[in-house]
Amino acid sequence: MTVLRLQKYLAECGLGSRRHCEELIAQGRVAVNGAPGSLGLTVDPTQDAVTVDGEPVERPERVYILLNKPKGAVTSARDDDDRETIYDLLDGVDARVFPVGRLDMEAEGALLLTNDGDLVHSLSLPTCTLERAYIATVRGIVSEATATRMGEGILLEDGATARARVRLLHTGIDSTVLRITVQEGPSARVRHLAAVVGHPVLELRRIVEGGLELGPLEPGQWRPLTTEEVEHLRTQAGMTTAG
Numbered sequence: 001m002t003v004l005r006l007q008k009y010l011a012e013c014g015l016g017s018r019r020h021c022e023e024l025i026a027q028g029r030v031a032v033n034g035a036p037g038s039l040g041l042t043v044d045p046t047q048d049a050v051t052v053d054g055e056p057v058e059r060p061e062r063v064y065i066l067l068n069k070p071k072g073a074v075t076s077a078r079d080d081d082d083r084e085t086i087y088d089l090l091d092g093v094d095a096r097v098f099p100v101g102r103l104d105m106e107a108e109g110a111l112l113l114t115n116d117g118d119l120v121h122s123l124s125l126p127t128c129t130l131e132r133a134y135i136a137t138v139r140g141i142v143s144e145a146t147a148t149r150m151g152e153g154i155l156l157e158d159g160a161t162a163r164a165r166v167r168l169l170h171t172g173i174d175s176t177v178l179r180i181t182v183q184e185g186p187s188a189r190v191r192h193l194a195a196v197v198g199h200p201v202l203e204l205r206r207i208v209e210g211g212l213e214l215g216p217l218e219p220g221q222w223r224p225l226t227t228e229e230v231e232h233l234r235t236q237a238g239m240t241t242a243g
Contacts, residue, residue, distance in 0.1 A: 004042065005042055006039070006043055007025060009043050010052070010057065010117070011117025011120075012118060013060065014096045016120075019121065025039055030050065031051045037050070045058070045059065061095070063114060064113075064116065065112070066111070066224075066225055067086060067090070067110075067112075067217075068222070069110075069219070071105075073085060073105070074086070075103055086111065086113070090222060098120050100114065101123075101124070102187070103206060108219055110208060110214040111209065112212070119239065123210070123237045125237075127238075128236065128238070131183050132181070132208060132210070133207050134182075134190055134205060134207065135169070136180050136203070138194050138200065140198065141175075142168060146199070147166040149197060150193060151165055154193055156189075157192070163182070164180050164193060180193075187204060187206065210236060211232060211236070
């Protein structure tokens, strides 16, 4: 018999992160065997009937996807302005998947999605530092001294200190192409970091997410992760088993 805490079971059913599932329980939307669920309640998926908003839930087959998000696509399930979302690109994906982190609308590149709520939760913890690498075209000519300064740490407006490994790839007439590798924060953090040193981002593409290379995927294309890639992510998240 496998007994799980209710919020953990809901996360494994693809209802979102564990924190989101805790909110569902607190809102009174979850029932176990017809009675209101509560935080900390344990369930046996083989014996107990769990519902959310009156609809039964069960653990689906786990799905892990790497998407090359195109510029202009929104990282959300729906958009009030009827813009393209990442879910419009997932032809052939029947599972309800969630992004690990975000890419802002004007950025493109590697984005992980999964219905493994525990993995989403663990990878989103402040203690988990996923390596993310970007190719950024920025305004102006970036000096070696500025690249070094970014690596030493820049104090941002929100009080956070951002650090990055920066490599100069190409210098044009009035712009510079950089490879920027960070271990904290979403794509917006990279934009803030570049702006603070006087080189606003003109174009931004994420080529590595959690150590996984974007590779030959064209914008709008996706592929399933390999077993080895999933285990690599679970290791980074501090999850020792795939159970």
